[in-house]
Amino acid sequence: MKRAGLPVLSLIGVPMRRAALCAVLLLCAASLVATGGTPALGQSNGPIVKPGDTRGTGFHPLSPLLRLFGVDNNRRTRLREQRPKQRIQPRREPVKPVIVEVPKDADARVVLVVGGDLAKDLGEGLEATYSEVPSVRVDTLLFADEGLTTEMGGEIADRMQGVVQGRRVGAIVVLIGSADTRDFTLAGGAELQFRTEAWADAYGRRVEALLAAARRQRTPLVWVGLPPPKGRERRANFRYVTTLIKDRVEAANAIYVDVWDVFLDEEGGYTSFGPDVEGRRRRLRDNAGVGFTWPGKSKLAFFAEKAIARVLGSSGAFAFEGVEDDPNFVVLTGRIGSPETELAGAEDARNAPIADTPQYRLIVQGVMLPPASGRVDDFRLSAP
Known part of the structure; x- marks a missing residue:
């Protein structure tokens, strides 16, 4: 061609x-x-552009x-540096400290904690609270997974009274109700539906049975209310139960400790965190949202101890004796300190008003002080 x-x-x-x-x-x-x-040797030492390299202009002689x-060659892949994945360490709840109790006195008063699963948390907190108080010992009467609506519900009052009899029990502390948001069956076989009027009446009678058992033994009773749990529905049920308990306890003139708002956030919602007894922000509730971590147990016991101090004194060393008809009382005669019998402000009170002084005219005679010009209580009309 x-x-x-x-x-x-x-x-x-x-x-x-x-x-x-x-x-x-x-x-x-x-x-x-x-x-x-x-x-090759003798060529430039500059970078060689490889297929898929994104550096420079992307020119390649063999394109x-x-x-x-x-x-x-236009389809380029970006080579990213693979960083090792960081393992997130789960937050560990504070470990329960080692509690070393001082030897208790032979006649030490007993604080008896009675109730279900939450009472166990409260008992541990109170044991730590009174660990260095030789005059107070903490015992527990616990019913795991039980409440006033379970099979044992009708026996708890009798069991508590049997434990108190013959012992030097200074105060009974009750925390129960977390297992009671349910239907329950009466001894005669009647089924009661939760939140009905019949349920509330029967439950109230079982609360009153506990109060009556303590009164028969002439033992002061402190009832700690339920804390708010996680979950809106469960929280509403706990609130319903604890309201019924509070009404019965206060009607019987017993001491009721309301801890509901203590474990809520500023907006009134559930929170697992909050200030502990030292003011530090800590995790207070367990993962289930019902029980407590160790800081939460200590905080729960802190509020219970303030109520117990009304009976045993701030240190428990000056237990009040001799009141038989109504053991739930507040003493005003130096039970916490020295055993004086005179109230503050008696006949030997100091700083009595001196006659013919502004203090005497105001407090004793009830005469208003003359207004001072320019003072906020000067209501006189100024001259035009």
Whole structure:
């Protein structure tokens, strides 16, 4: 075949010049692959642009050849450095400290904690509170997974009275009700549905049975209300039960400790965290949202101890004796300190008003002090 006077050879329909160019390019590509893309000695030490490299302009000398063989150099992949994943360490709840109790006195008064699962948390907190008080010992009468609506509900009052009899019990502390948000069956077989009027009446009678058992033993009783749990529905049920308990306890002139708002946030919602007894923000509630962590137990016991102090004194060392008809009382005659019998402000009171002084005229005679010009109580009209 001749064209324009120049002999041109062909190989399977492809001009020889193009075939030779392809062969040269193939040899170059094979050389780069064999050497791993390392430039020859004497070449520039600058970076070699590799297929898929995003640095620079993206120019590659073999781009036409790569496109000929179906390699698209325009599709680039970004190489990202893979950082090792950080393992998130779960937050550990504070460990219960080692409680070392001092030896208790032979005649130490007993604080008897009675109730269900939450009473166990309260008992541990009170044990730590009174661990260094030799005149007070904390005992517990616990009913796991029980309440006033369970099978044992009708026996708790009798069991408590049997424990108190013949012992030097200074105060009974009750915390119960977390297992009572349910229907329950009376001894005669009657089924009572939760939140009905019949349920409330029967439950109130069982609360009153506990109060009556303590009164028969002439033992002061402190009833700690339920704390708010996690979950809106459960919280509403706890609130219903603790309201019924509070009404019965206060009607019997017993001491009721309301801890509901203590474990809520500023907006009145549930929170697992809050200030502990030292004011530090700590996790107070357990994962289930009903029980307590150790800081929460200590905080619960802190409020219970303030009520117990009304009976045993701030240290428990000066238990009041001799009141038989109504053990739930507040003493005003120095039970916490020295045993004086005179109230503050008696006949020997100091700082009595002196006659013919502004203090005497104001406090004794009831005469208003004369207004001073410019003072806020000067209501005289100024001259025009």
